[in-house]
Amino acid sequence: MLTLLTYPSAFGLFSASPFCVKTAYMLQRSGQAWQRSDMLDPRKMPHQKLPVLRTPERLVPDSDLIRDWLEQQGIDFDQGLTDMQKAQSRALIRMAEEHLYFQIVLDRWDNDEVWPILRDTFFTEIPALIRKPVSNSIRKSVLKGLDAQGIRRFTLAERLERVERDLEAISAYLWQSPYLLGDHPTSADMSVGPMLAAMRATPADTSLTRRIKQDNLLSSYVDRMEKAFPLT
Structure with missing residues (x-):
């Protein structure tokens, strides 16, 4: 297995x-x-x-x-897609994984409301006596990486504008069909869906969580993906 x-x-x-x-x-x-x-x-x-x-x-x-x-092993995640759709799929995956992902990381790790929850969720294996200093050191390293990547150098308004353009692009596909490239999930959905779900699930009331929760099209899409692939 x-x-x-x-x-x-x-x-x-x-x-x-x-x-x-x-x-x-x-x-x-x-x-x-x-x-x-x-x-x-x-x-x-x-x-x-x-x-x-x-x-x-x-x-x-x-x-x-x-x-x-x-x-x-023989599975085709993009069965039935044209070459053009497969190219679109690749672009959607890269947009989600190389841009939206870092927005999510910053929304979680650089937010003082979210950070205590993350610390108690991700660092439970560290003894309580040293958990705070060790996790704070890791946090500083993550934020330094986001500075190097570049996303942390933008203002919140600038970041939200960049996210908005991505979400508008995703929405343009979802107005046409229940999934990004048709009537059934393909590889693009398996990347984009989890990114939107993570954005919605961040354990605080942030601009990104509100953006997904208040968008019926995107929020329904996340729910549809979770129903299509029930996980335990």
């Missing part, structure tokens, strides 16, 4: 990580027998990140590489 090494459930989601949710969706869609195994410290993993898929032969890191491995 395949084993998905994933961050634990959090904020009402299968995992706090949208990449772990994406991989769980792909596993559900593949029809392969699989189980989850939760961990909080991925430093011994191949890329020191999660998700990782344990197969009978090896550990497969990274959601994209896991997709490649599953496709080598």
Whole structure:
């Protein structure tokens, strides 16, 4: 049986990580027998990140590489799509994973209302006596990375405007069909859906959570994805 090494459930989601949710969706869609195994410290993993898929032969890191491995087993996540739609799918995935994702991370890690909840959710394996200084050090490292990536250099208004353009692009697809590229979920949905779900689930009343919760089109889409791929 395949084993998905994933961050634990959090904020009402299968995992706090949208990449772990994406991989769980792909596993559900593949029809392969699989189980989850939760961990909080991925430093011994191949890329020191999660998700990782344990197969009978090896550990497969990274959601994209896991997709490649599953496709080598015969599953086609984009069955029925034209070459143009597959190109659109690739662009949607990159928009979600290389832009929206960092907006979510910043919304969680740089928000003093959210941070205490994150600390008590993600760092439970650290002894209580040293949890605060250790987690604060990790927080500083994450925020430094967001500075280097560039997203933290924008004002809140600038960031929200950038997010809005992405959400408008996603909405333009969803006005046409229940899923991004048709009547059934494809690889684009398995990336975009978890990103929007994570944005909505951040455990505080932020501009991003409100934006998704108050948008019936996007919020209904998230619900539809969760119903299409029920996870435990």
